[in-house]
Amino acid sequence: MDVKKCKSLDEARVEIDKVDSKIVELIALRNNYIKQIAHFKNSIDEIKSEDRIADVVSRARAKAIELDLSPNLINDIFVRLIDDMVESEIAEFKNAKNF
Numbered sequence: 001m002d003v004k005k006c007k008s009l010d011e012a013r014v015e016i017d018k019v020d021s022k023i024v025e026l027i028a029l030r031n032n033y034i035k036q037i038a039h040f041k042n043s044i045d046e047i048k049s050e051d052r053i054a055d056v057v058s059r060a061r062a063k064a065i066e067l068d069l070s071p072n073l074i075n076d077i078f079v080r081l082i083d084d085m086v087e088s089e090i091a092e093f094k095n096a097k098n099f
Contacts, residue, residue, distance in 0.1 A: 001067070027081070034085045038092035047089050053082055 006012040041047050057078050064074035 030081075031085055031088060034089045035092045038089045039096050041089075041093055044090055044093065047093060048086060053086075056082060 004015055006015060038047065057075055060074050060078045061071040064071045
């Protein structure tokens with residue numbers, strides 16, 4: 001991962017703002033895929049797959065360790081992200097199935 005060497009606080013903040021924008025875009029992209037996945041599921045229980053959630057969080061933690069980040073921080077972020085997106089997926093599922 002290439003990190004720009006900033007020459008001032010303002011420049012570093014501009015770069016952080018760019019990263020933050022990309023993070024939000026990536027979360028939106030992930031959420032769009034989540035909505036697509038809802039159309040392939042057959043039940044709400046299938047949406048709440050604890051095995052899949054554990055696998056996603058585990059891979060995120062491993063990536064955090066690889067990148068010298070706190071795995072606990074990444075764990076907390078992903079648990080929150082997944083919890084919210086499960087609700088989004090359930091809403092999409094119900095809408096698609098006309099519950």
